[in-house]
Amino acid sequence: MAMSREWKKENPDGSVSVRTTCWSPPGDHPVGCGMWLTVKDGKLIDVEGDEEHAITQGRLCIRALDFPEIVHSPSRIVYPMKRDPSDRGKDKWERISWDETFDLVCGKVNYFKETYGAESILVFGGTGREACIYYYPLAFSTLQTPNVCYAQSGWSCYGPRCSITDYILGAGYPEIDFAGYFEDRYDNPEFELPKYVVCWGKMPLASNGDGLFGHALIDMMKLGSKIIMIDPRITWLGAREGNMNLQIKPGTDAAIGLGIANVIVTENLQDQEWIDKWCFGWDEFKERVLQYTPELVSEVTWAPVEQIKKVARAMAEKPVSIAWGLAVDQSPNGTQVGHITIALQAITGNIDIPGGLCVGPPSSLLGKWRMETRKDLAPDLWDKRLGSSEYPALSNAMATTHPDYTLDVLETGEPYEIKMLWFNSSNLLAPTCSAAPIRWHDAFLKAEFVVVQDLVMTPTAMACGDVFLPLPTVCEHDAIVITHYGRNTVFLGAMNEALRVGETKSDVEICIEFGKRLNNAGPDGTSTWNVFEGDTRDKFVPDFFSKQTEPELGFDFDELRRIGLYQPGFTYRKYEKGLLRFDGEPGFNTVTGLVELYSTLFDAWGEDPLPYFEEPRWSPVSHPELADKYPLMMCTGAREYNTFHSEHRMFPNLRHFREYPDIEIHPDTAAAYGIQEGDWVEVENPFGRARQKATLVVTIDPRVVHTRHGWWYPEQDGEEPNLFGVWKSNINNLVPHFDIGRLGFGAPMKSVFCSIKKVDDLHGLKVKKSYDIIKDLDELVADEGVDPARVLDYHSTHRPGVAAALETQKNKPTYVADGVIPAPSGLSLEVQY
């Protein structure tokens, strides 16, 4: 079953074919699809799926098939550029050499470090791309700042799930079992086919999250698995014969989970033996879930009682595997959604069994290394990380700043000023990765010096960049694909450079080359970067990867190229074998050593130790005074095959499949608003407005609309104020800043109310002020009619600049004690996600 050891071959026509596995840029998750790239005369002329690849077996998505267009697109930036800070927002970029780039950027870095301290430099990372491995070492080790930020409000992507996993389950990332660990896949004698795969707030076919090849679900359906969808929309996947659907109101996932648990407990379907042996807090958990009767849950989620019972009975079987999605993270109630999800798999005995929920061992390889580069920061510098003491549940698990806190710091300059920004693959003004992006835009312009790394000119780079460092595509550099960023390594794949256009540098090349020039030694006196040998990328890059693989796996990067795809195999029921805890004892790496149905740490941090449901904070139910004005619930963020979030919109073959963003509306609702298929629609709520094109579908509830995220128009004027039309369809402007869960996780990206109206076209939108729910509450009351007694304040006690604002306010929000207290001493909870 092993792959051919030949990974590069010359063809009779003089072209050269190179085998590789896919990641990014442009964006994708580490799914590692196998492909052969054929290059002739410096041009990528063919992409062919690699049939020997055990997981994708020759299959490719359209973003990979379209690489010949992408690699040679006129949209790409392939030389470094600079622009005078006084020309920000104008297309006045000037090509420069790499020598000048290094001198300019290193000079600035050293100046800010010496003058204001290294913490005055802030690195931003985006989502999914390979940069997720490298933006941490870029900050910690190359630039030596403790401040690296994933700007999504409430860290609402992957991080919350990883953190919850660490606190509740004490293991690496949990993933469904699709037999990816094994060369012989579904034929492996240890593997068992899941009876049901539950896609909860996740549609893996298009999203392929974290390294799960989505169409493996189709493979398993052909073998007999059934899919259960928990989603506000009926999806094509849920509509397959024999599959089931829990179509719920956006943001009510915790309630549906508690309702499912209620049915399992009431009907005594749980695996009591497993619970007695491996779970903590069963009695308290049972008492809690008994409060959530199917009737009550049906009322708040809109799911029929009988359907809740039908799904619960299925989920109590074995083996069942839950694919938990982004929706878990994107809610202030998301910590509880994550908690109940793991609890459901635990009480049914589905954890780490064949066909169940496979958990990763402690982090490995690059996933581990990127966090270990923290050694290059002195402890006092590490303590300056923004928001780390205020949000221990986040900062104990994540190595970043707190994102919402970071925006407050940029806006107020408290507790200290940020002077330099470095965007490593993040276009967070056309988000995906931020709430209230207009506020981020204004805050970025305060910085003295801004570096942007990307593939094309983005609205973010155009708005605030001073130096642009161009990236090579996935076809153009050497690297390793590691699924789940090392937290549950299904496989490692070799990424091989087939060609290189222009003068670009990959993320790891930037880390090493800047690292060597800045010549930083950490507190231990050693430099992370000077150890990689060679002056050219064909030397120091393979050496870097060899130094990652050799100690753990015993082979170097060149051998990985020949292996192609390295699948490590998998050990089931690791908790029985002492493979999850650092002390080697059986059990889980939690405080109690058990799966915590009752969380000792949530309790210590002032959060409810048991899962509970909280009504979405900006819904017709929580703000009845606005129910007439904003009667619909808005969901957003569903993925499509032709794009990765805000990317790919400048490539015609891919844009072909979606020219403009669409808002999905039920035909009855559309009729009530006088909206027809294809009409432009303006969506509005107290925080913002956006325009998208109507698509009428019966697969959405008449009380819900679904909008697209990440839209900007590369074909439009790029200069300020238009910025490629980045504000016209920008749905994240409807999501409030800093309205997140108590522990600091989860923003309501997918569950805010809205109104809709027909408009003439895309142009003419009046941008709304992005009100702060605390600082601007007086205005929200006056302009929007918000009842201040219904605005809850969870976070003002430690938000920079809020105390002063509250003093002058007539209207004050209702204070909700968040009880954030320091982490219990003596615990080491470092998550390496």
Added chain:
Amino acid sequence: MAYENYGLLFDYKYCSNCHTCEVACKYHLKTDLAKKPGIVVLEKGPYHLDEDDPDAWDWDYIPVPTALCDLCADRLDAGKKPSCVHHCLAFCIEYGPIDELAKRAQEIGHKVSIIRP
């Protein structure tokens, strides 16, 4: 024409509308995706068959080759599969002589189409 009696079989209950066949074909034919596609994916439904049953839906995507489809004759000559068959994310396309495809259709069951471009 060596492939005179060949056709394509679509086990379309599994077609996820991933568009892979369309883009794979575009690169094979070196043609314009919008103006001269070699294959397109059509949509049937979604129809909610029973308002009281959340799971009763009829909703399918059905790939249909156009007049430009040449069954990737040059790829077949080189011992490869047609590009859409090779790359389809759902592996729901097969190719071969029509009589063999008819037998396959019987084995596969419902929601299957055979098209001879």
